[in-house]
Amino acid sequence: MMSGLPPQAAPSAPTGDLRMLGDxxxxxxxxxxxxxxxxxxxxxxxxxxxxxxxxxxxxxxAGFTASRGEATLLGMLAASTAGSLAGAWLLYGVAAAIGPERVHRLVIRYGRWVRITSRDVTRAEEWFDRWSTVAVLVCRCVPLVRSLISVPAGFRRMPFVPFTLYTTLGSLVWNAIFVSAGYLLGEQWERVLAAADTYKYVTLAGLALVTLVGAVLFWRSRSKVVIEEA
Structure with missing residues (x-):
């Protein structure tokens, strides 16, 4: 296989994050x-x-290795997607074993400290049940939540076959982007890292905005329900 990194692919620096990245x-x-x-x-x-x-x-x-002829591009895509699927299955299985009943019991017991009720959880569950396939597919291409989306899917015990299908498709898209970039860049594969950072910041900013708007709408609707019930 690979006979070592090119000099620029193993960044070194005397401090912190760059040294950790190099290691x-x-x-x-x-x-x-x-x-x-x-x-x-x-x-x-x-x-x-x-x-x-x-x-x-x-x-x-992985893409860089394929570009050197020491592996195939399709093989690296298949291997990375298999790894993604295995990790998603593990998180899904753990969450499914915990189940929604325990989540509700925890919220009933401790939810008052964060102002979350069992009814709030039920509404979130209904939303996920409605949009689960889209959520799994799209979130597999979003930094940080790529893995975490398997947890609510497991809690809600989303049907296993659709979960597997949409996890595979979303993971394949994500993996194909970065493996192909490493393959095309070859010796300069580390440029993928800078591009990934830019994409991460943009998507996280967008996600934060969507979350903020969603939180405002949620609390407004919740306050309205409380007033109507009073």
């Missing part, structure tokens, strides 16, 4: 180098259940 990149490189497709699948699985691991490092390196 992480070297670690990812060693696993991809030693285990090939299985290594990529494992790393993507790990990234799904432990989101602080940046997927763009794993996927960019």
């Amino acid at each position: 992480l990149t070297n670690w990812v490189s060693e696993i991809v180098d030693g285990f090939g497709y299985a290594g990529v699948a494992f790393l993507v699985f790990l990234e799904n259940v432990f989101p602080p691991i940046p997927s763009e490092v794993v996927l960019g390196l």
Whole structure:
């Protein structure tokens, strides 16, 4: 497999984040180098259940490896998507085992501290049941929530086949973007990291705005219901 990173692909710096990124990149490189497709699948699985691991490092390196002829592009896409699916299944299974009943019991017991009632949870569940397929598909392409969307899907025990289908499709889109970018950039694959940061900030800003608007609308509607019931 891969005979080491090009000099610019293992950034080093005397401080903090860059040094950590360089160490992480070297670690990812060693696993991809030693285990090939299985290594990529494992790393993507790990990234799904432990989101602080940046997927763009794993996927960019996977594409770079394919560009060197040491793996195929389709093979890296398949391996990374298999890892994504395995991680999603794990989170889904854990959440499904906990189940909505326990969530409601926790909210009934502790929800007053954050002003959330069992009825609020029911409304959120109804929303997710209505939009679950769209939510899973779209959120698989959104930083940070890519993995977390499997949790409400599990809590609501979304039908397993649709969950698997839309998780696969969303993961394939995300993985294809970064693996293909690493493949096309070759020795300059690390440019994927800068592009990923820009995309992350833009999407998170948009997500924050949507969340803020949604929260305002939610509390307004909730206040209206409380007044009508008074």
